[in-house]
Amino acid sequence: MAQTLAQKIIAKASGRDAVAAGEIVIAKVDLAMIHDSGGPRRVKPILERLGRDVWDKDKVVVITDHFLPANTDDTRAIQRLTHEWVAAQNIAAFHDQMGICHVVLPEQGHLQPGMFVVGGDSHSPTGGAFGAYMFGIGATEMAGVLATGEIWIKVPETILIEWTGWLGPQLSAKDMMLRAIGELGMDGGGYQAVEYTGSAISALSMQERMTMANMTAELGGQAGLIAPDQVTSNWLSVHGMQPADFSDWRSDDDAPVMARHYFDASELAPQVAAPHSPANASPVGEQSGEKIDVAYIGACTGAKLDDLRMAASVLRGRQTASSVSLMVAPASKRDQEIAAEEGVMAVFEEAGAIILPNACGICAGYGNNRLGENVRCISTTARNFRGRMGAASSEVFLASPYTVAASAIAGHICDPREMAGGT
Amino acid sequence: MGDPARIWKFGDNIDTDALAPGRYMSAPIHVLASHCLETVRPEFASQVNEGDMIVAGANFGMGSSREQAVEALRHLGIAAVIAQSFAGIFYRNAVNLGLPVLECAETASAQDRSAASLDAVSGKLDLDDGGVLNCTPLPGFLMQIVNDGGLVPHLEKRFSAGASR
Numbered sequence: 357m358a359q360t361l362a363q364k365i366i367a368k369a370s371g372r373d374a375v376a377a378g379e380i381v382i383a384k385v386d387l388a389m390i391h392d393s394g395g396p397r398r399v400k401p402i403l404e405r406l407g408r409d410v411w412d413k414d415k416v417v418v419i420t421d422h423f424l425p426a427n428t429d430d431t432r433a434i435q436r437l438t439h440e441w442v443a444a445q446n447i448a449a450f451h452d453q454m455g456i457c458h459v460v461l462p463e464q465g466h467l468q469p470g471m472f473v474v475g476g477d478s479h480s481p482t483g484g485a486f487g488a489y490m491f492g493i494g495a496t497e498m499a500g501v502l503a504t505g506e507i508w509i510k511v512p513e514t515i516l517i518e519w520t521g522w523l524g525p526q527l528s529a530k531d532m533m534l535r536a537i538g539e540l541g542m543d544g545g546g547y548q549a550v551e552y553t554g555s556a557i558s559a560l561s562m563q564e565r566m567t568m569a570n571m572t573a574e575l576g577g578q579a580g581l582i583a584p585d586q587v588t589s590n591w592l593s594v595h596g597m598q599p600a601d602f603s604d605w606r607s608d609d610d611a612p613v614m615a616r617h618y619f620d621a622s623e624l625a626p627q628v629a630a631p632h633s634p635a636n637a638s639p640v641g642e643q644s645g646e647k648i649d650v651a652y653i654g655a656c657t658g659a660k661l662d663d664l665r666m667a668a669s670v671l672r673g674r675q676t677a678s679s680v681s682l683m684v685a686p687a688s689k690r691d692q693e694i695a696a697e698e699g700v701m702a703v704f705e706e707a708g709a710i711i712l713p714n715a716c717g718i719c720a721g722y723g724n725n726r727l728g729e730n731v732r733c734i735s736t737t738a739r740n741f742r743g744r745m746g747a748a749s750s751e752v753f754l755a756s757p758y759t760v761a762a763s764a765i766a767g768h769i770c771d772p773r774e775m776a777g778g779t
Numbered sequence: 780m781g782d783p784a785r786i787w788k789f790g791d792n793i794d795t796d797a798l799a800p801g802r803y804m805s806a807p808i809h810v811l812a813s814h815c816l817e818t819v820r821p822e823f824a825s826q827v828n829e830g831d832m833i834v835a836g837a838n839f840g841m842g843s844s845r846e847q848a849v850e851a852l853r854h855l856g857i858a859a860v861i862a863q864s865f866a867g868i869f870y871r872n873a874v875n876l877g878l879p880v881l882e883c884a885e886t887a888s889a890q891d892r893s894a895a896s897l898d899a900v901s902g903k904l905d906l907d908d909g910g911v912l913n914c915t916p917l918p919g920f921l922m923q924i925v926n927d928g929g930l931v932p933h934l935e936k937r938f939s940a941g942a943s944r
């Protein structure tokens with residue numbers, strides 16, 4: 357029976373040769389990732405009530421990123437509890453203050469094509485960039501996984517999104533996803549598996565693929581998959597994994613899919629999503645001139661090394677407008693270190709940026725830099741729901757690192773392609 | 780029994796930041812719940828009664844995986860959420876916390892703040908004007924988890940039965 361990539365991974369995880377879309381199966385989990393918000397503080401009391409420890413300490417990864425820096429009594433208590441629980445459960449894969457979970461997980465070599473992975477966070481589809489079936493679950497369900505190593509899953513249909521052509525300069529995966537979400541809506545993914553294919557996808561770097569898979573959450577998909585190829589293989593060897601033969605981890609040509617959507621990367625313009633929904637996306641030209649107060653380069657979606665490089669290519673040798681605060685929260689410590697070696701961090705500092713910790717920060721509305729009343733922000737993050745990043749009266753526009761950087765310089769929303777001289 | 784259960788109507792795309800705002804996420808559940816849906820309907824948390832139901836449009840609960848979105852509703856006494864469709868993670872979380880969630884294609888005739896009663900097993904929602912909405916009941920496997928009171932009591936039952944698969 358012809359199978360999609362999603363079906364192949366779920367079949368393997370549930371010990372079957374093949375599975376049919378729509379059936380509910382019990383799957384064994386290859387890896388479970390949790391963070392300091394939905395993780396230990398929430399699962400510990402449940403596991404205690406069940407009288408169980410984690411089913412396999414080598415298959416659990418714990419990452420702190422939400423309540424950092426811990427500068428209140430509440431957040432310090434959460435971090436303390438996280439450390440104590442990790443020690444008590446004897447979990448080796450604990451990445452503390454290393455960066456945002458979805459970026460740290462692959463960076464630390466935990467993901468391989470064909471794995472069936474759950475994450476205690478809604479942007480867990482990010483792992484699909486590596487050809488792993490990864491999806492987000494809540495804390496109670498995570499406690500169930502940690503107790504049993506299993507989870508039920510309704511085998512999804514697959515929605516194919518094909519990007520033909522090639523991206524032009526100052527265009528990125530973020531623009532591709534905003535375009536697709538603007539077109540298909542926030543429930544366009546129907547909680548099915550979304551698979552990205554086509555020449556423009558093959559040409560993307562691994563971190564750009566992560567941005568595609570990441571924003572599958574905003575598209576409403578359960579998982580967002582990209583079949584592994586040479587780019588994947590190269591990343592795995594650089595990050596200490598054995599690149600196995602994963603030629604089987606792809607959808608069969610004749611596997612039935614629920615829908616196919618086609619987009620042409622060659623005709624794409626930079627996209628901006630207006631408040632208060634990622635689906636309010638349109639070409640930057642339709643929103644240029646909108647005044648902004650804050651430009652935020654942060655989050656798993658928009659502050660990885662590649663994102664930092666994109667923003668710096670626009671900012672190099674330039675200053676942010678005096679009316680704008682540019683904040684940069686690099687997604688991981690390692691990415692920030694490499695960016696510093698490359699001179700990318702220096703570009704931000706010279707442009708007048710405020711550098712924030714490697715954490716979720718105001719993307720999740722946490723911390724002291726939350727947006728105040730009536731503040732207007734352009735951001736590389738994934739979500740601009742009302743009040744998410746601060747006051748209910750604040751407004752957030754979503755855009756690519758190029759567009760956020762260009763807007764920080766201009767003081768208003770600006771097409772990065774009009775910033776002449778950027779390298 | 781106190782007042783009859785009433786319906787609270789909401790539109791499409793009610794998100795988890797509205798249900799459980801990020802700035803109250805490190806606060807206790809009663810504080811978080813008191814801000815539930817305040818950006819959409821400021822009076823909701825203070826006026827909702829035990830047993831009331833939400834009837835909403837498409838993609839209810841979209842956004843984050845935070846379970847507090849479900850917990851806040853349960854804390855306020857919401858007995859069921861009926862929506863044209865649900866965001867996937869919210870749907871799973873609701874089942875896991877024992878909150879009945881039912882899909883219903885046609886919700887237009889349900890009036891805000893009117894009385895109604897739900898049979899979660901058959902999926903029939905009786906409206907006070909005599910009308911009936913046919914909702915899709917949960918699949919049996921998930922209904923069992925909801926009936927056990929959520930995933931934790933469900934697993935407790937399974938573990939104590941020694942059926943540790």
Ligand code: SF4
Binds near residue numbers: 456657737738
């Ligand atoms: S950076 Fe934002 S989107 Fe990413 S995990 Fe943190 S809160 Fe979620």
